[in-house]
Amino acid sequence: MIIGSKLPPEHVDKTYFNSGRAAFSFLLNHIKPKKVYLPTFTCWSLVSTMEDRFPYIPVEYYSVGKDLGCQYPAFVDQDELLVFIHYFGKENTCELPASVGTILEDISHSYASKINHVGDYVFGSYRKLLKVGDGGFINSYFNPVYEESKKLDTWLRYEAKDWRDIREAENMLDRDSKITDISSQSLAILLTANYDLIRYKRQLNDKFLTENIDVGKPLVAYSDTECPLIHNRIFNTQEERDSLRAYLAEKGIFTSIHWPTHKNVKESKADITDTLWLDEHIISFPVSHDYNLNDMEYVCACVKKWAEQYL
């Protein structure tokens, strides 16, 4: 035993990055897989990371159904890596394939949900759930030598006054994504966040929309331990969906589509029938803990007015 004042630091099972894609890239550099399985229904950041940073690693896409059920490959072999996602905060309970390779569990959507993690590595982004300028993580100890970057996308997010600078920052990250550390501002925000309160407020908002919007159908039903990321609804037709989105935008309510299918997924050999169907029928309402039930009431009133005029 040594008693002294200048001992090596402790190691903790958490490593921070500037983004989820940086965490993902770091893991791929670490694991060096020879093949990667990704879902057909996914955020483009995983797909574009493979394209931009790992063009030499073959990617095989596995199909995701309209109910978000995953058609995993039968087996993940040695030197292979599979990524799965807890979509929109809902636990992904599809049985994982037998594996002697590596399973990556993306919890970007479910960071505030109470889920038992089963992946060999757990990683994600903080920007999906929290209003932070940057942030990604791996729930394991690593000691990265970060890449050089001025982190201007993060700087811009903290300078932003409206959506345009946030979108510009997003574009900057898409154009040039480095593996760097999280900013001090973001770290302070996420370390002081009240995740029980976040979960509670998001559950209330989602429940309100579920019970008070009469058009379309909710995609996901959450349990008491799950934290909704957004409120997704499925519409009968793309025309209806797009009409509602345009109407709501005029009223200052900005919805999104999770997700427009990436060209690489479209060009893959995977069955993307249901993924394209989701792309065409889904509308995502914000249920952030920054909003309260008055905000949700306004959303519902606007949807009702749209329905009266257009349906």
Added chain:
Amino acid sequence: MNLKFAISSDLDFYCFLKAHLPDEYTIVSEPQKSYYSEWDFCYKIFKNEVLFAEYNGNFKSLSQGSLMNEAMEILKRIESKNDHR
């Protein structure tokens, strides 16, 4: 010129000018709303709320270094105008 950081790529154009333009100037990004349009750019510089310069294009088809040089030129031009006031 007292710079907060150096510009090292065309991709830095917007932030570099946002950080360094004098107070009477503002730069605004007007990104496209469509998905997968990250390489397109539209930057507008205003002087006292009047359009001063506009830059539209796609980073992938730019002549390398052109926006970087333009950013430095703009700052020099503005600085020299201010010097002659």
